[in-house]
Amino acid sequence: MCFKNLPIEFDAEGKPFLRAGVADPYGPSTATPRGAPAQLTAERIEDLLKRNGYIKDLDFDPVTRVAGALAFHTVADFKGRKVLEARSMATLFRGYEVIMIGRDPRDAIFITSRACGVCGGVHSVTSAMAIEMAIGCVPPPLGILIRNIALALEFLYDHPLHLHLLAGPDYSAAMVGPTNPSLLARARSAQAPHAEIHGFRTIGDLMEDLNPLTGKLYLEALHMTRVAREAYVLICGKYPHPQTIVPGGMSSTITLSVMNEMFTRLAQFFDYSKKLAAIWDDLTEFFYEANPAYKQVGARRANLIDTGIFDHHEAYDASYAGATAWGERRWATPGVIMDGQLVTTDLHALNIGVEEFVEHSYYEEWSGNGQRQHFPTDPVGNPLSPYHPWNKVTKPRPQGQNWKEKYTWDTAPRWDRQSMEAGAYARLWNTAVAQKLPANPFIEATGTSLKLRLPKGALPELELEWKVPAVWNAFERNRARAYCTGFTALVAMNNWLAAMDRLKLGDTKTSTPFEIPKRGEQRGVGFWGAGRGYLTHHLTLDRGAVANYQILTPSTWNASPTDRWQQPGPYEEAVLNTPLLEETEDPAKFKGIDILRAIRSFDPCMPCTTHIHSDAGVITREVNTCACGVDDDGG
Amino acid sequence: MRVIVAGVGYRNLRDHSVGVVVADRLLDRSWLGDVVVEDLSYNPIAVMQRLEDEPPERRFTRAVVVAAVERGNRPPGAVRAYRWDGVLPNDEEIQRAVAEAVTGVIALDNTLVVTRHFGGLPDEVVVIEVEPGVQEFGEDFSEPVAKVIEQVCDLAVAMATDAAAAARLPSTGLGGALPSVAGNRLG
Numbered sequence: 001m002c003f004k005n006l007p008i009e010f011d012a013e014g015k016p017f018l019r020a021g022v023a024d025p026y027g028p029s030t031a032t033p034r035g036a037p038a039q040l041t042a043e044r045i046e047d048l049l050k051r052n053g054y055i056k057d058l059d060f061d062p063v064t065r066v067a068g069a070l071a072f073h074t075v076a077d078f079k080g081r082k083v084l085e086a087r088s089m090a091t092l093f094r095g096y097e098v099i100m101i102g103r104d105p106r107d108a109i110f111i112t113s114r115a116c117g118v119c120g121g122v123h124s125v126t127s128a129m130a131i132e133m134a135i136g137c138v139p140p141p142l143g144i145l146i147r148n149i150a151l152a153l154e155f156l157y158d159h160p161l162h163l164h165l166l167a168g169p170d171y172s173a174a175m176v177g178p179t180n181p182s183l184l185a186r187a188r189s190a191q192a193p194h195a196e197i198h199g200f201r202t203i204g205d206l207m208e209d210l211n212p213l214t215g216k217l218y219l220e221a222l223h224m225t226r227v228a229r230e231a232y233v234l235i236c237g238k239y240p241h242p243q244t245i246v247p248g249g250m251s252s253t254i255t256l257s258v259m260n261e262m263f264t265r266l267a268q269f270f271d272y273s274k275k276l277a278a279i280w281d282d283l284t285e286f287f288y289e290a291n292p293a294y295k296q297v298g299a300r301r302a303n304l305i306d307t308g309i310f311d312h313h314e315a316y317d318a319s320y321a322g323a324t325a326w327g328e329r330r331w332a333t334p335g336v337i338m339d340g341q342l343v344t345t346d347l348h349a350l351n352i353g354v355e356e357f358v359e360h361s362y363y364e365e366w367s368g369n370g371q372r373q374h375f376p377t378d379p380v381g382n383p384l385s386p387y388h389p390w391n392k393v394t395k396p397r398p399q400g401q402n403w404k405e406k407y408t409w410d411t412a413p414r415w416d417r418q419s420m421e422a423g424a425y426a427r428l429w430n431t432a433v434a435q436k437l438p439a440n441p442f443i444e445a446t447g448t449s450l451k452l453r454l455p456k457g458a459l460p461e462l463e464l465e466w467k468v469p470a471v472w473n474a475f476e477r478n479r480a481r482a483y484c485t486g487f488t489a490l491v492a493m494n495n496w497l498a499a500m501d502r503l504k505l506g507d508t509k510t511s512t513p514f515e516i517p518k519r520g521e522q523r524g525v526g527f528w529g530a531g532r533g534y535l536t537h538h539l540t541l542d543r544g545a546v547a548n549y550q551i552l553t554p555s556t557w558n559a560s561p562t563d564r565w566q567q568p569g570p571y572e573e574a575v576l577n578t579p580l581l582e583e584t585e586d587p588a589k590f591k592g593i594d595i596l597r598a599i600r601s602f603d604p605c606m607p608c609t610t611h612i613h614s615d616a617g618v619i620t621r622e623v624n625t626c627a628c629g630v631d632d633d634g635g
Numbered sequence: 636m637r638v639i640v641a642g643v644g645y646r647n648l649r650d651h652s653v654g655v656v657v658a659d660r661l662l663d664r665s666w667l668g669d670v671v672v673e674d675l676s677y678n679p680i681a682v683m684q685r686l687e688d689e690p691p692e693r694r695f696t697r698a699v700v701v702a703a704v705e706r707g708n709r710p711p712g713a714v715r716a717y718r719w720d721g722v723l724p725n726d727e728e729i730q731r732a733v734a735e736a737v738t739g740v741i742a743l744d745n746t747l748v749v750t751r752h753f754g755g756l757p758d759e760v761v762v763i764e765v766e767p768g769v770q771e772f773g774e775d776f777s778e779p780v781a782k783v784i785e786q787v788c789d790l791a792v793a794m795a796t797d798a799a800a801a802a803r804l805p806s807t808g809l810g811g812a813l814p815s816v817a818g819n820r821l822g
Contacts, residue, residue, distance in 0.1 A: 064727075064730070064731055064734065065730065065731075065734045066734075066738075067734075067738035067739070068738070116739065117678075117738050117739010117740065118737070118738050118739055120739075161737050161738075165733065165734065165737055166734060166737075169730070212726070212730045212733075213726055213729060213730060213733070213752070222680055222737075222753075225680065225737065226680075226681065226684050229681065239678075239681075240678075240739060605738075
């Protein structure tokens with residue numbers, strides 16, 4: 001029984017159905033999320049601001065060191081050292097869904113890739129998978145293996161980038177010094193427990209080398225992004241927008257020489273992963289020990305969702321009917337974690353529980369007002385909400401900003417009406433707890449942890465163990481992402497070995513021919529993942545052209561606004577729970593470092609979130625909705 | 636003297652494709668001197684790494700960088716050529732440029748700032764900017780930009796091959812906050 005809010009039950013065979021006697025099963029009052037935190041009302045916040053001089057607006061516009069255009073509004077109580085209101089704003093409309101309408105579905109592989117300048121390949125693969133499902137095209141084993149390796153390499157670009165170029169500076173001496181001088185002083189004399197792995201004697205030394213632009217860890221991360229890119233382009237042609245991903249596999253020519261060149265680069269990530277885990281273990285434990293209140297920075301309920309990723313080459317059949325089976329054989333298990341407990345690993349259950357709401361978003365409702373729900377069920381007869389992506393229609397409606405009404409270009413995706421978080425860490429958590437990982441020599445899921453056996457490099461062979469955390473916060477997100485680098489490298493290694501076996505057998509086939517049907521209606525969904533987690537593309541074809549295309553990215557989940565039930569989105573919830581631990585008494589000197597740590601720990605990617613297009617044309621950098629002056633005129 | 640002529644921009648984005656189109660047009664040209672033409676329209680960190688790959692004795696001594704840049708203080712099709720003085724913004728702005736670089740933003744200012752900060756960019760940098768008129772999908776230029784594109788190519792060739800001409804350009808900050816170059820006002 002994985003649904004607690006939606007009236008969906010399961011029969012003896014495990015098939016979901018809508019509970020009988022519910023007149024409006026997806027009505028807002030039928031299924032109200034229970035136990036979720038709620039934002040204070042706008043009226044209450046206005047009252048507090050008027051009556052208390054120590055309560056002030058604190059805005060971050062833009063939030064820097066994130067991908068794309070994100071603004072964040074808070075109301076902070078400088079006396080109580082807490083945040084009273086948090087509003088996440090995607091300030092840029094893109095609208096890839098609108099661009100895709102009427103096109104040949106194969107265009108989606110190249111067009112949706114442009115949704116992101118970090119990880120375009122994930123969109124290419126997800127769209128290829130949606131097409132494969134719609135037209136019934138199954139890639140050959142080597143095609144699946146190479147696709148897995150390619151996308152693992154993309155994540156090996158993404159994780160170091162986030163850890164040491166975007167989030168890392170928040171923990172550097174250059175940042176900690178001005179905001180928390182006593183903490184930096186303590187760090188300078190704190191021995192680093194894992195010095196033999198990462199090479200830094202004290203936490204202070206480590207913080208120095210996290211300094212932006214000059215720190216060795218910052219510069220090393222820049223270098224490692226190159227190593228990953230070099231390996232990636234061997235099979236994908238170019239980065240970040242691959243040229244070799246096709247429905248039915250990959251168009252790359254794979255030879256032993258390509259495999260070997262790729263391996264020399266992949267192998268560099270074994271040692272680097274050991275260092276990353278050691279660094280983020282030491283940093284995290286240092287902060288916890290220095291002040292246990294850091295455990296509250298970015299804290300929220302452990303409600304996580306992930307589609308799983310990296311298909312087993314003997315399991316994936318591209319069908320929706322088979323998704324439960326092939327999903328559970330993935331190298332990263334799909335799943336939903338609710339309040340820290342795994343509630344499903346079934347891609348069907350995951351899919352039918354997804355809804356997207358736009359009450360606080362610059363879009364028009366597409367449901368209701370007598371409009372037909374296009375698909376009442378999924379392809380195997382399971383019930384679907386009118387708010388499900390296969391039923392969603394993107395109807396942009398720019399307007400003024402108002403917390404009571406609309407304030408972002410992001411939508412509010414919910415699963416079972418709950419605000420869910422996506423991330424590389426959901427990948428680890430599901431996989432660790434579900435224990436459905438394919439047999440392999442490198443990664444072991446114990447039920448409470450993931451053991452990662454990283455081969456010898458310049459550093460000796462090392463077994464890392466990522467443990468399901470007791471608290472869920474900004475530090476644990478970063479720590480998990482560090483471990484996920486090792487996990488990803490080992491998934492790539494497993495797939496590399498399997499691909500070598502195929503090549504030794506003389507199997508060099510990487511793709512399956514296909515034709516786009518010119519008649520009838522078909523639909524498909526790509527269940528895949530970005531470096532930041534959950535990614536789906538829901539596709540409907542009509543007579544060979546795209547009739548509907550819906551992209552749901554990790555940052556769409558994470559940056560989502562407050563929903564119709566006043567339930568905040570994940571960034572908002574995490575910031576509302578964040579204590580202000582900065583050592584300044586003067587609000588004018590306040591940098592908001594704890595709030596920024598909370599937000600950046602999610603690895604925000606706003607270009608993906610709002611997927612750049614307007615009626616007038618393509619926008620490459622322009623931010624077209626400013627967060628300044630919000631509510632000035634109430635609309 | 637080894638020169639790189641580089642285009643920076645986006646393909647199929649009408650006026651914003653100026654840098655890419657100029658690089659394409661000059662690619663097969665035969666050069667008298669040691670001139671390399673490349674499309675550097677990608678992550679500026681990768682551009683820095685590509686420039687640093689040149690062995691010390693083969694490092695470029697001058698870069699001629701062509702791009703469409705919307706400054707908003709000049710009419711569409713206006714061409715501005717200048718020697719970049721190489722003065723970098725503050726560290727916070729450089730960090731922002733790096734963050735934009737690694738997350739996919741391709742822009743002239745970012746490319747120059749990042750490659751100057753981390754190394755790889757020659758000391759002598761000639762920038763040729765064209766003010767775009769339109770920003771939308773498509774292969775063709777707007778009329779004001781189409782009128783100047785051949786002349787922009789000629790100017791890039793002159794700046795790559797004529798050291799004295801390059802040296803006569805004004806030395807300015809990014810954007811060339813000076814009037815258009817006398818004698819090079821095109822269109």
